[in-house]
Amino acid sequence: MADTEFVIEPGRQDLVMIRMFDAPPDVVFRAITDPELIPRWWGPHVLTTRVDRMEVRPGGRWRYVNVDAHGREWAFSGVYHAVVPPERYVRTWEFEGAPEEVALETVTLTEVDGRTRYVAQSVHPSVEARDAIVRADGPRGGRESMDRLAVLLGTVADM
Template sequence: MGDTEFVIEPGRQDIVMIRGFDAPRDVVFQVVTDPELVPRWWGPRFLTTRVDRMEVRPGGRWRYVNVDSRGREYFFSGVYHAVVAPERIVRTWEFEGTPGEVALETVTLEAVDGGTRYVAQSVHPSVEARDAIVRADGPRGGRESMDRLAEVLAAGS
């Protein structure tokens, strides 16, 4: 249903990522909450992903590992705060390489025109922390993740 759009406004602490998918909302929700499927779509294409932990429930913890071609590992983790199937997931996330820079992410799935509108808003602890994610090319990883998610959905999981 289209390209990934980012809203990154000067002076704000958030990044909003928007993408449409040609799949029903319940299917999108199932794919993004299935630890067996997450490695097929999460992260940029040049990294592989491993799910160390994924307890999709309020209070549940999650931890993903991105691995580069040299075997170096990059850890991301957080806690689920709300899981409302199939419409919303609220969780924290943190790149373990920068401890204390915890973002609060709300993913909303809206049923539209036979597909799903995926909106992820990540609120960072400061404008500087948000800008560091942008400088580190976080939007590229988000865009590639959304492209890969579209591929998994098109393949029927």
């Protein structure tokens, strides 16, 4: 599986994103939890990402800001609930423009023949909230992020 796969089932509150990476889980885990590396892959390719806060530990807070070429900003934030390196983390995820729409995201990394199967499941407060993310082209942003992460992992083999 070279591309990012999405599972978006009618009537369900969750969205699942799956991707295989040509790197072991510990390297992928570092790339997705290192505040210095996040701006190199997180978000759509037309935006830059700034990490305002990233405390990867249970109870730790995170906040990323996407910025467009005109300086407009879109912030995302949440709290880590579980961190089990290099296998998984669980955190809340919210777009600060819709603070009532907090999702619970679980990212799981599984080794498969020296590669990593990345699965991110986001459970939204309602089917309507999940569908709003889909309509806002969230899967495109997720796909672009995963493509950028694959490139990063390919260039930094000994992270």
